[in-house]
Amino acid sequence: MGALPAITGRNEFDALVVRTDYDDDRAWQDVTAALMEPWGDGAYEANVHFVDDPAWADAPLDQILPVVSADENLPVVFLADRTTMRTEDHPLLAVTTLTREECPDNEDYEQLTEFGTEFRTTPAGVHDVHANLSIGNLGFEEYAEWAHDSAEGVYRSS
16 A cells, blocks of 8 residues: 555544545545534534545554544544444544654553544534544543443444
């Protein structure tokens, strides 16, 4: 696989959703439709920047993270991967862009990633996660814990 293209044109308030599975266009249409629904009991407009480029097909995280981390205002990226496309409620993979180097020490990084560096969220949860992480209202570790503690291992926005 070659180098992934740079992501351009994302507004800092847009959640970043990268499509990495290209086997089912209908599922992708369902995912994008769900992501564009108003959120917060319908009070907020959905703001999403979609990366729908086959160059990203089956891209591994170790190639995705350096590209998306170039955006310093991006605390989390959401991947529409094989699981997203093949599961009925289309849970996206939420991945933190936090690196060990951004933390004062190993202890801090371990605390912030106690429940991992990724978790699954329904499309309805994407906006809640992105908005709260962007303004520092909640941390990635809190959402990861909620997903970890759920029966399905998926964060669902309330």
